[in-house]
Amino acid sequence: MASVALPSARRRLAPAARRERRNRSLLGLLAWLCGIVFFLPFAWMVLTSFHSEQDAATNPPKIDAPLTLHGYREFFGSGTGVSPWPPLTNSLTAAAVSTALVLVLAFPAAYALSIKPVRKWTDVMFFFLSTKMLPAVAGLLPVYLIAKNAGLLDNIWLLILLYTSMNLPIAVWMMRSFLAEVPVEILEAASIDGAGLPTILVRIIAPVVTPGIAATALISFIFSWNELLFARVLTGVVAGTAPVFLTGFVTSQGLFLAKVCAAAVCISLPVLAAGFAAQDKLVQGLSLGAVK
Structure with missing residues (x-):
């Protein structure tokens, strides 16, 4: 009787385990999507900071535009003299x-x-x-x-x-x-x-x-x-x-x-x-x- 009951219990538990793994996978995917959504604006800001003013002002923006440190030099006062x-x-x-x-x-x-x-x-x-x-x-x-x-x-x-x-x-x-x-x-x-x-x-x-x-x-x-x-x-x-x-x-x-x-x-x-x-x-x- 015990040998018969054990496989049946395993069969009942198998769908529940699969549902739990599926729910965890969906929650993990949702967490990654939320993280990417929150990270994208900052990543876009960092990328734009390495562009020239002409490339940053284009619509739509140029992702593959040449990179430059002009914006950072301006921030540290190379052009304005303001520290x-x-x-x-x-x-x-x-x-x-x-x-x-x-x-x-x-x-x-x-x-x-x-x-x-x-x-x-x-x-x-x-x-x-x-x-x-x-x-x-x-x-x-x-x-x-x-x-x-x-x-x-x-x-x-x-x-x-x-x-x-x-x-x-x-x-x-x-x-x-x-x-x-x-x-x-x-x-x-x-x-x-x-x-x-x-x-x-x-x-x-x-x-x-x-x-x-x-x-x-x-x-x-x-x-x-x-x-x-x-x-x-x-x-x-x-x-x-x-x-x-x-x-x-x-x-x-x-x-x-x-x-x-x-x-x-x-x-x-x-x-x-x-x-x-x-x-x-x-x-x-x-x-x-x-x-x-």
Whole structure:
């Protein structure tokens, strides 16, 4: 009886296994198609950046047009004499310092809202979320007037303060979801051994949620690096950032597509490098707690 039942069970399982393999293949194909769709615009931008302005402006564009570095030479100031390094330095300073401040402030806040929840912590979380409901342009005029009266226009520290306040709510939300997965038994054992709160945060919790910290830091860095509205209005020559410098390639004479693509590629490289370096931590952080 057992020898008869075993082949019949295998026959029943065979169609299910084939369906599962077919579904996995379809999902894999769909993932590749989505990846190609998202990658094609960037690949087209990189290709256009190596074309001359005449070839980049043709309709339809010439894929096999001769390649040149003229757009990159223009970006680095060979023709205009304008160096891109001050704006790039300003963007790096504002993004790095604001990200560090966001992590320093969001980590203990997330601890208080997850592991040691304060009273009415849901109201606190909703308050953090509500700060992202106001469009940034709606608060632009008050921020401009405050900065003008305080003498902070065209000051990199104003951007650092703004970027910190803008990224802090989403950082607290992300960090809280990561810290909520920390086993309470580890914290109880550390407390029994006499560890204080700073020791628990730095030496116990931080190593456990390192992927979450990396994911939060990368997202905050990207948001700060790409921000244009406040940087465009509140800065000038001294504290102008890389996105503001990029808009300078759109002039009254027209849109120089090859130069804009070359500048966009150069400005995107720091973010791409940071994402590539932390991709494993980013995936672990964003999927933390998804699978038990």
